[in-house]
Amino acid sequence: MSRNDAAPRNAAQWDEQVDLLIFGAGAAGMTTALIAHHEGLQVMLCEKTAAVGGITSTSGGTTWVPGTRLSVDAGVPDTIGDARRFLESVVGDRGGDAAREAFLQSGPEAIDELERISAVKFVAAAAHPDYVNGPGAAYGGRALAPVPFDARVLGRDFVRVRPPRDVFMGLGGMMVNRNDLNALLFPFASGQNFKRTVEVVGRYLIDRLRFARGTQLVMGNALAARLFYSLRERGVDMRFETPLVELVREQGRVTGAIVTSPDGTRKRIGARRGVVLATGGLTRHPVLRKQLFPAAAQPLSLSPDTHTGDGLDRAVKVEARIEDGGDSPGLWMPCSIQRAPDGTERVWPHIILDRAKPGLIAVNRHGKRFVNESNSYHDFVMGMLRDTGDGQSVPAHLIVDAAFLRDYGLGLVMPGRHRARIASFVRSGYLVTAPTLRDLAKKLDVDVNGLLQTVERFNRDAAAGQDPEFERGGSPMSRFNGDPAQKPNPCVRPIGDGPYYAVTVRPADLACSAGLSGTENGEVLDTSGKPIPGLFACGNDLASIFRGTYPGPGTTLGPAIVFGWRIAKFAAGRLSGQARDAHTANPDVVPLRRANG
Structure with missing residues (x-):
């Protein structure tokens, strides 16, 4: 008997008891708690920190779920059959077929019920196109965006919502x-621009009279806040600053x-019906990160x-299995870093605003291009990592001319003719500039x-709107993120006269594909x-059903929500096969209490 088996043998030896005990208040954990409570289970949600949201709160919030009625409402009806064909082409024979099919079948119902x-x-x-071309790929309908949320309704509890990254907030x-x-x-x-600016900034200034930041929430922050508000309104038992120490097994x-x-x-x-781990994955585990992530x-x-x-660490101690994530243990974004004199850093993820725009190239230390710059953020970094036999593409450099900087900006440098602001980024070392490409190459080494x-x-090639080497502008996704005013290819135009500018990018994980093996x-x-x-x-505690591929926008949040929904339904006895049978395996289980309709 392991030390984990040396556990309480009856209810009297527990300090407290619930039906479902959940760790982690991101989208996955909060969805599980919300649905389980709706099904009549007594729920406790424990969060390690003082705020909800986790990675969700700092994300774009896009949630990839095929086949929902929302796609019909948007005028781009999607089908599960098309999504199935698409995933078969993207994921191939990497495994996980049963879990992906469960995701496809449950996704529409999970979203309907949440709403x-x-x-x-x-x-x-x-x-909002899928990130990979293939049969069944969709141009729209699968990417679900959370509706903006007015966080004033949270009152003093607004501080319980983790803020987004500071680089994504103005003023x-x-x-x-x-x-x-x-x-x-x-x-x-x-x-119209002036009127909208006055509306947005005016609302923000009024907010700051009462709150530490603006209350008009968008993207992942809106999703996290909506889930939290829903749990609070239902009176779900939430415990903050309550980390998981050990799983009890008997x-x-x-x-x-x-x-x-x-x-x-x-x-x-x-926990009469089970313990749910939704603690954010292994991204900062001191041992597993070194074991699974590429050094670069x-x-x-x-x-x-x-x-x-924490979740994976405690699960391994009760003999749980970890999967390496298939093609990649991490899901990536290329990021540039501005370092202040006091040592603090501002990290900018290069998502959609610059890489696909015409007139930018990414080069390695040999001065060579190595990837289609307009690929998804994940596939861009996969190109960096594949090209590291001698470390030549980590870091990489995004190079543009002055016209590009004016038209589109670059990383933290927003578009426009703000010479003083540009000069400040040059002084900080974030932005490298030179009058000639030769001089720029020397500065970048x-x-x-x-x-x-x-x-x-x-x-x-760009003079003719072409890129035969990497086919920029060759996919709906890249063209969508390009500049439609640039003809004939929205992602390609020649690099013009100097001065020239560059920022350096490195791989950063936004989430993980590696995780606990599950059904x-x-x-x-x-x-x-x-x-x-x-x-x-x-x-992120559960290994990705996409096996290290990144099919479309929101392919971490989509499964997080759908599998949170499935776990809650399974624990409540609402899915076929829920038997492993909790009712007979655990004498402390009580009959299901259906609540709230």
């Missing part, structure tokens, strides 16, 4: 919808957990500092002849491939 019983609301994007705390970005960048370009079944309370005391919490991608992470892999030859070849119902598997009774995982 029906809670404040969670989405709208399907009419135009020290104002979130900006993508649709408003152009108006705020160019407020005097038109009367007679092979996980029956509860030991937690640390905010006052430092330890408590034993019994280990230094930088976009996940919160508190995501130290890039092979001079390699860069000159690369630009000469690129410009020759289509989120049951965690042991090292022999059998379910561990009473133990579930979802979100």
